[in-house]
Amino acid sequence: MLSRVRDFFDRHLSAAPSAQGDDRHAIELATAALLVEVMRIDDQTTPAEYAAVQHAIRTKFNLTEPEARQLIELAEEEVRQATDYYQFTSMINQRFTQAQKERVLELMWRIAYADAAIDPHERHLLRKIAALLHIPDSANLAAKLRARDSAAAERAQADPKQTD
Secondary structure, three states, X not given: OHHHHHHHHHHHOOOOOOHHHHHHHHHHHHXXXXXXXXXXXXXOOOHHHHHHHHHHHHXXXXXXXXHHHHHHHHHHHHHHHOOOOHHHHHHHHHHOOHHHHHHHHHHHHHHHXXXXXXXXXXXXXXXXXXXXXXXXXXXXHHHHHHHHHHHHHHHHHHOOOOOO
Protein backbone atom coordinates (compact mmCIF):
# COMPACT_ATOMS: atom_id res chain seq x y z
CA MET A 1 0.00 0.00 0.00
CA LEU A 2 2.69 2.49 0.98
CA SER A 3 4.49 1.91 -2.31
CA ARG A 4 1.27 2.70 -4.22
CA VAL A 5 0.91 5.94 -2.30
CA ARG A 6 4.55 6.90 -2.83
CA ASP A 7 4.33 6.01 -6.55
CA PHE A 8 1.22 8.16 -6.95
CA PHE A 9 2.78 11.21 -5.33
CA ASP A 10 6.09 10.75 -7.11
CA ARG A 11 4.33 10.61 -10.47
CA HIS A 12 1.90 13.46 -9.91
CA LEU A 13 3.09 15.82 -7.23
CA SER A 14 6.83 15.94 -6.90
CA ALA A 15 9.83 16.22 -9.14
CA ALA A 16 12.20 14.38 -6.82
CA PRO A 17 11.41 12.05 -3.93
CA SER A 18 12.80 13.11 -0.56
CA ALA A 19 12.13 12.72 3.14
CA GLN A 20 10.42 16.11 3.09
CA GLY A 21 8.38 14.97 0.07
CA ASP A 22 7.36 11.81 1.93
CA ASP A 23 6.14 13.98 4.82
CA ARG A 24 4.15 16.13 2.40
CA HIS A 25 2.67 13.04 0.78
CA ALA A 26 1.68 11.64 4.14
CA ILE A 27 -0.08 14.83 5.21
CA GLU A 28 -1.88 15.09 1.87
CA LEU A 29 -3.04 11.49 2.13
CA ALA A 30 -4.15 12.06 5.75
CA THR A 31 -6.15 15.11 4.67
CA ALA A 32 -7.70 13.25 1.73
CA ALA A 33 -8.58 10.32 4.00
CA LEU A 34 -10.54 12.59 6.35
CA LEU A 35 -12.37 14.18 3.41
CA VAL A 36 -13.22 10.74 2.03
CA GLU A 37 -14.42 9.53 5.43
CA VAL A 38 -17.10 12.24 5.55
CA MET A 39 -18.37 10.94 2.21
CA ARG A 40 -18.32 7.29 3.37
CA ILE A 41 -19.56 7.60 6.96
CA ASP A 42 -23.30 7.32 6.28
CA ASP A 43 -22.93 4.36 3.87
CA GLN A 44 -24.70 6.37 1.15
CA THR A 45 -22.18 8.13 -1.05
CA THR A 46 -24.06 10.51 -3.31
CA PRO A 47 -22.74 11.92 -6.58
CA ALA A 48 -22.83 15.38 -4.97
CA GLU A 49 -20.63 14.21 -2.08
CA TYR A 50 -18.18 12.52 -4.43
CA ALA A 51 -18.03 15.68 -6.55
CA ALA A 52 -17.40 17.77 -3.42
CA VAL A 53 -14.55 15.47 -2.33
CA GLN A 54 -13.06 15.52 -5.79
CA HIS A 55 -13.31 19.32 -5.99
CA ALA A 56 -11.73 19.76 -2.54
CA ILE A 57 -8.86 17.41 -3.38
CA ARG A 58 -8.29 18.90 -6.83
CA THR A 59 -8.12 22.45 -5.54
CA LYS A 60 -6.22 21.69 -2.32
CA PHE A 61 -3.52 19.65 -4.08
CA ASN A 62 -3.72 21.16 -7.58
CA LEU A 63 -4.50 17.84 -9.29
CA THR A 64 -6.19 16.90 -12.54
CA GLU A 65 -9.48 15.01 -12.42
CA PRO A 66 -7.86 11.57 -13.05
CA GLU A 67 -5.18 12.28 -10.42
CA ALA A 68 -7.85 13.31 -7.91
CA ARG A 69 -9.83 10.11 -8.61
CA GLN A 70 -6.69 8.07 -8.03
CA LEU A 71 -5.93 9.87 -4.76
CA ILE A 72 -9.54 9.33 -3.63
CA GLU A 73 -9.14 5.59 -4.28
CA LEU A 74 -5.93 5.53 -2.24
CA ALA A 75 -7.58 7.53 0.56
CA GLU A 76 -10.59 5.18 0.58
CA GLU A 77 -8.25 2.20 0.92
CA GLU A 78 -6.34 3.97 3.70
CA VAL A 79 -9.57 4.73 5.61
CA ARG A 80 -10.80 1.14 5.25
CA GLN A 81 -7.53 -0.11 6.78
CA ALA A 82 -7.43 2.49 9.56
CA THR A 83 -8.38 1.52 13.09
CA ASP A 84 -9.08 5.11 14.17
CA TYR A 85 -8.80 8.73 13.06
CA TYR A 86 -5.87 9.57 15.32
CA GLN A 87 -3.32 8.44 12.74
CA PHE A 88 -4.66 11.13 10.40
CA THR A 89 -5.38 13.90 12.89
CA SER A 90 -2.09 13.56 14.76
CA MET A 91 -0.18 14.16 11.54
CA ILE A 92 -2.35 17.18 10.73
CA ASN A 93 -1.85 18.52 14.27
CA GLN A 94 1.92 18.24 13.92
CA ARG A 95 2.18 19.98 10.55
CA PHE A 96 -0.76 22.35 10.10
CA THR A 97 -1.38 25.74 11.61
CA GLN A 98 -4.65 26.34 13.45
CA ALA A 99 -6.03 28.15 10.39
CA GLN A 100 -5.09 25.22 8.12
CA LYS A 101 -6.77 22.75 10.47
CA GLU A 102 -9.91 24.88 10.50
CA ARG A 103 -9.81 24.95 6.68
CA VAL A 104 -9.68 21.14 6.57
CA LEU A 105 -12.67 21.01 8.91
CA GLU A 106 -14.56 23.47 6.72
CA LEU A 107 -13.86 21.31 3.66
CA MET A 108 -15.22 18.34 5.60
CA TRP A 109 -18.40 20.29 6.44
CA ARG A 110 -18.74 21.23 2.76
CA ILE A 111 -18.70 17.57 1.83
CA ALA A 112 -21.30 16.82 4.51
CA TYR A 113 -23.54 19.60 3.15
CA ALA A 114 -23.05 18.56 -0.49
CA ASP A 115 -26.18 16.39 -0.48
CA ALA A 116 -28.18 19.09 1.39
CA ALA A 117 -28.63 16.88 4.46
CA ILE A 118 -26.37 16.36 7.46
CA ASP A 119 -26.58 12.76 8.60
CA PRO A 120 -26.17 12.11 12.36
CA HIS A 121 -23.07 10.01 11.56
CA GLU A 122 -21.56 12.94 9.67
CA ARG A 123 -22.34 15.33 12.53
CA HIS A 124 -20.75 12.96 15.05
CA LEU A 125 -17.65 12.45 12.87
CA LEU A 126 -17.14 16.17 12.41
CA ARG A 127 -17.47 16.86 16.15
CA LYS A 128 -14.96 14.09 16.82
CA ILE A 129 -12.48 15.34 14.21
CA ALA A 130 -12.81 18.92 15.51
CA ALA A 131 -11.93 17.67 19.00
CA LEU A 132 -8.99 15.60 17.71
CA LEU A 133 -7.70 18.65 15.80
CA HIS A 134 -8.08 20.83 18.91
CA ILE A 135 -10.49 23.15 17.13
CA PRO A 136 -12.63 25.17 19.56
CA ASP A 137 -16.40 24.84 19.35
CA SER A 138 -16.71 28.43 18.14
CA ALA A 139 -14.32 27.80 15.22
CA ASN A 140 -16.09 24.52 14.41
CA LEU A 141 -19.43 26.32 14.33
CA ALA A 142 -18.00 29.09 12.14
CA ALA A 143 -16.59 26.50 9.69
CA LYS A 144 -19.94 24.70 9.66
CA LEU A 145 -21.87 27.92 8.93
CA ARG A 146 -19.47 28.95 6.15
CA ALA A 147 -19.83 25.50 4.58
CA ARG A 148 -23.63 25.59 4.90
CA ASP A 149 -23.83 29.04 3.33
CA SER A 150 -21.45 28.06 0.54
CA ALA A 151 -23.43 24.89 -0.20
CA ALA A 152 -26.69 26.84 -0.28
CA ALA A 153 -25.17 29.43 -2.63
CA GLU A 154 -23.85 26.69 -4.93
CA ARG A 155 -27.26 24.97 -5.03
CA ALA A 156 -28.98 28.30 -5.74
CA GLN A 157 -26.51 29.05 -8.52
CA ALA A 158 -27.04 25.59 -10.03
CA ASP A 159 -30.84 25.94 -9.80
CA PRO A 160 -31.95 29.59 -9.51
CA LYS A 161 -35.59 28.48 -9.00
CA GLN A 162 -34.68 26.56 -5.83
CA THR A 163 -35.17 28.32 -2.51
CA ASP A 164 -33.66 27.40 0.84
